[in-house]
Amino acid sequence: MALNSLTESPIVAFTILLTVIFTVPPIFERLRLPGLVGLLVAGILLGQNGLKLLNPDSETINLLSDIGKLYLMFVAGLEIDLEQFRKTRNRSMGFGTLTFLVPMIAGIATGRLFNFGWNSSVLIGSLLASHTLLAYPIVSRLGVVGNEAVTVTIGATIFTDTGALLVLAICVGIHGGEFSAMSLAILLGGLAIYTAVVLFGFDWAGKEFFRRSGDEQSNQFLFILLALFLASVGAQVIGVEKIVGAFLAGLAVNDVLGRSPVREKIEFIGSVLFIPCFFVDMGLLINIPAFIKTLSSIWLTLVIVVALIGSKFIAAFLAKLLYRYNTAELLTMWSLSLPQVAATLAAALVAYQTVNPAGERLISEGVLNSVIVLMLVTAILGPVITSRFASSLQLAQSDFETDSLTTWWQGNEDQEVEKNQYPFTVLVPIYNPQTQRYLIEMAALLASHESGKIVPLAITRAHIQMDDPQLVTALAQSRERLNLAKEISQEFEVEVLPAIRIDDDAALGISRTSREQNASLVVMGWSQTTGLRARLFGSVIDSVFWSSHCPVAVTRLLSSPKTIQRILVPVGDLTRQTIGALRFAQILADVNQAEVVLLHVSERKTPPNRVENFVSQLSDITSKSQLQVNTNIQTIRGDDIARTIIREAQSFDLAVLRSVRYRTAGGLAVSEVTTQLIRELKCSIVLLGEPHS
Template structure:
C-alpha cells in the first residue's frame, strides 16, 4: 500500500516525468531516431502495459499533458513565418488549398473504405490534411529558405493547420450529440467572431503591452502565457476544442514577439517541459496488445500511410504544373509537407478522447495507433527526402555586397543609413586581460574603413547616483578606457571613449551603438550555451537580437595583426554568408593574409551541383576589388562540424555565422555552429546580424 501511494503521489509522477525527459531523448538521438520517439516508448514502458509507474488518468499527467497539447499548437502557430507568407500569399494559399483538400479527400475515402461513419471519415481526412515543418532546419542550413517553393510551403502551413483544426472543431461538435444546421451555423459564426477577436485583439493588445512594458521580459513572458490560456479557455466557452484557440493565439502574438528573447524563453519552457509531457502521455495511452493487433492487421495503418504520402505527392505535383516549378522544387514541397506531428497528434488525441452520449469514440483505438505509426514514418521519411531534394534548389540572386564593411549589411536600414557619417566601431570592454586584442581588431577594421572606434564601458546602475560602489565602478571604467585609448593610438585611428550607466549590459551596448550610429559592434567572448544561458539568455544573445547593426563576437588567442590564414566555412550563398566572406577579405586585406572558403558537401550531392556552387562562389570572390588571395576548397563529408574542425587546425582565424535552427513542436535540432565553437582551437569571429 505504501509503494502504491508513493506511485500515485503527484510529486513522484512529476519526478519520473522529469527524469524521462532529461535522459531518454538524447539516447534516441544518438541512435539517429527522433527524441519524441523515445518519449513515446518511455510512456509505453512506464504505463499500464509496463512498469505501471505512471497513470494517464492521474490529475498530474492530465494537467501536464493538456498544457503540453495546447503548448504544442501554440508553438506551431508561433513558428509560422508570417513575413514569408506575405511575400507569396497567393501561391501559399493555392498550394495550401491543394495540400489540404487532396489529403482530406484521401482520408475520407480511407475512412469509408474501412466502414467508418461520415463524421469519423472527415476527421481522418483532417488528420492527413495538416503538416509539421519538421525539415525546416534542413532547408535553413542549406540556405534555400528564400527559394519560392520553400516559402510557399511554409506559408501553406497556416492554411492546412487552420483548416484541419476547423474540421476537427466541427466533427467534435457533431459527435457530441444532437447537431442541426442551426447549431452548425451557430458554431461557425461563433468561431468566426472568436477568431477575429483573438487574431486582431490579441495582436493589438500584445503590441500595446510590449510598447508600454519596455524591457520587462518577465511580465512580457507572463502576458504571452496568459494570452495562450485565455485563448484556449475562450475556445472551450464557444464549444470548440482548446487546441484551436492555442493555435490562433500563436498566430496572434507571432508578430508581437518577432524574434525577441521572450519568444525564445516561451519556446524553451515548452520544448523542455510541457511538450515532452504530452508525448509521454501519448505513450501511456498506447495499449500494446491493441497496437500489436493494429500492426498485425496492418491494412488500416498501411493504407493511411500510403494515402498520406500519395495525396501529399499529388498536391505537390499539381502545384508544379500550376506554378511551373521544377522537379527538385516539387520534391522539396512534397517532403516538407509530409511530416505529421504537431497538429496531427494533438487532433488525434482530442478525437480519441471525444465520446458521445452512447459511449462511442470519434475515432477508434486502431485509428489512433495508425496515426502514431504515420507520425513515426513521416517524421523520418520527410527530412530524409528534404535533405536530398533541397540540395538541388536554386536560390534567388543574393546580394553580392561591396568591399566596404559600412555597406555589406545596409539592406536592413537603407532608408535610414545613407552611410554619409563616419564609419564607427563600438567596442564594449570589461576584461583588461582580453581588452588589447579586442581593441586591436576594432582598430584594424576602423582604419581600413577610414573610421573611428568607440571603446564603451558599461557600468551597472544603482538606485543612488552618489553610491560609493557606483563611484568605484566608474573609476575602474575610466582606467579601462584610458588603456583602450593608448592601444588605439598605436594604430593611428580616431578614438571616442564612452561610459554608459545602465541596468542591462546588453541593452546598454545596443543603445550606445544606436546613439553613435555604429556600423559594427566588436565584442569579447562569453558563454552562449548551456541551461542557464538558454533559460536566462546571454549578453551575446541579447545584443544579437537588439542591435541595429552587425555584431562580431571574437575569441582571439593571439594579436589580430599576426593573422595570416583565415578560414570561412560556406554552406550557402545567402547575403549573410557573403557578408562573412567580405568581413574575412577586409581583415585579410589589412594583414595581407590569405582567405580560404571551405564548402563541405554531402557525399551524395551530385558533382555537377558542387561544381555549380563553386563557380557561383568564385564569381562572388572575383567581384571584390580587394587584392586578397582567396581560395575555394571543397570537401565531401557527412559530419560538417567535424570536417570544419579538422580543416581549421591549419588556420589562425575562423569566421563563422551565428545561425539558430528551430522546428515547430519545440523539437531540438543540434547546431553545427555550437559544436564548432566548442572544439575549435584557433581564434574565432562569430558574426551575427540584427535580430539573428
C-alpha cells in the same frame, strides 16, 4: 496494495514522467529514431498493458497531457514564420489550398471506403490535411530557407493547420448531438468573431504590454502563458475545442515575441516538459491488443498512409506545374508537407475522446492507431527525403544582395546618400585593458576601410547614489580606458567618438548605445581573465547577440590585426550568415592585402556533383564582390568537420566563424562544432553573428 497506492501519488507519477523524459529520447535518438517515438513506447510500457506504473485516468497525467497538447499547438503557431509568409503570400495561399484540399478529399474517400459516416470521414480527411514542419531544421542548416518553394511551404502551414482545426471544431460540434443548420451558423459566426478577437486583440495587447514592460522578461513570460490559456478557455466557452484557441494564440503572439529571449524560454519549457508529457500519455492510451488487431487487418492503416503520401505528392506536383518549380523544389515541398505530428496527433486524440450521447466515438480506435502509425512513418520519411533533395536547392542571388549583413561594406553608388546620412560606425565596448589595443585596432581597420568612425564604449555599473565614491572611481577608470582607445585610434586616422554609459545591465547598455549611435557593427572581445567556457557561454555575449540591431563580431585576437595575412573561413552552407562571414573576411583582407581561403568540408558519402554545384555557387558569390581580394576555395572530404577545420587552420592567422546556436537549459550556446573550434584553434578567432541569429 502499497505499490498501487504509491503509483497513484501525483508526486510519484510526476517523478516517473521526468525520469522517462530525461532518459528515453536520447536513447532512441542514438538509434536514429525520433525521440518522440521513444516517449510513445515508454507510455505503452508504463501503462495498463505493461508495468502499470502510470494510470492514464490519473488527474496528474491528464493535466500535464492537456497542457502538453495545448503547448504543442501553441508552439506550432509560434513556429510559422510570418515574415517568410508575407514575402510569398499569394503562392502560400495557393499551395496551402492544394495541400489541404487534396489530402482532405483523399481522407474522406478513405473513410467512406471503410464505411465510416460522413462526419467521421470528413474528420479523417482533416487529419491528413495538416502538416508539421518537422524537417525545418534541415532546410535551415542547409541554408535554403530563402528558396521560394521552401518559403511557400512554410507559409502554407498557416492554412493547413488552421483549416484542419476549424474542420475539427465543426465535426466535434456535429458529433455532440442535436446539430442544425442554425447551430452550425451560430458556431461559425462565434468562431469568426473569436478568431478575430484572438488574432488582432492579443497581438495588440501583447505589443502594448511588451512596450510598457521593457526588459521585465518574467512578466512577459507570464503574459504569454496567460494569453495561451485565455485563448484556450475562450475556445471552450464558444463550444470549440481548446487546441484551436492554443494555435490561434501562437499565431497572435508570433509577431510580439519575434526572436526574443522570452520566446526561447517559452519554447524551451514546452519542449523539455509539457509536450513530452503529451506523447507519453498518447502511449498510455494505446491498447496493445487492439493495436495489434489493427495492424493484423492492415488495410485501413495502409490505405490511410498511402492516401496521405500520395495526396501530398499530388498537391506538390500541382504546385510545381502552377508555379514552374523544378524537380528538387517539388520533392522538397512534398517532403516538408509530409510529417503528421503536431496538429494531426492533437486533433486525433480530441476526436477519439469525443463521445456522443449514444456512446459512440467520433473516430474509432483503429483510426487512432492508424494515425499513430502514420505519424511514425511520415516523421521518419519526411526528414529523410528533405535531407536528400533540399541540398540541391538554390537561393536567388538577390537574397544575398539585399541583406544588411552582405551590403554594409560594399559602398554601392545607390547607397551614397544613406552612407552620408549614417556613416559606417563601429561600436567597441572596452572593459579589459589587456585586450583593448587589438580590439580597437580591429575596429579602426574596418572603419578606415569604409571611411567611417568608431565609438569606444565604457560601461560603468550603476549605483543607487550617483555621488557614490565607487561610482566616481569607476567613471575615472572608464575615462582612462577611453583616452587610451582614442590614442590608438588616431594611429589609423579615423574619427573617434568615445562614450561612457552608466547602466545596470552591461549587455543592454551595449545594445542601447549601438542603436542610439546607429552602429553598423559591434566589435566585442573575450576577456583573457576568465575561462574559455565562461567567455563562450557568457550572458553578456548571448544578450548582445539577442538584442543588437546590427551584426556583432566577438573576437579572440592573439596578435595585432595589422599582421593578419591568411584568413580562413569555414563554409558549410550558403546562408546569409555564412556570406556575411565571407564578406567580413574580405574587408579585413583588403585592408591588409591578405589572402582569404574558403574551406568546405563535405562528408565522404556526399556525391561529387553536389560538391561541384556548391563550389560553383560559392564561386559566383565570391566573384560578385567589388573588393579585389585574393580568395581561394578549398574542399576536403571528412566526417569529423571540427577536427578537419582545426587541422587545416594551423597555417592561418585568423579564422572567421559564424554563430550557429542551439537551445540549452541556460539559454543559447554555439553549436558543438563551433564550441570545439573555439576551444582548440590556435589562431585568432572572430565569431560573427546577425541580429537575432
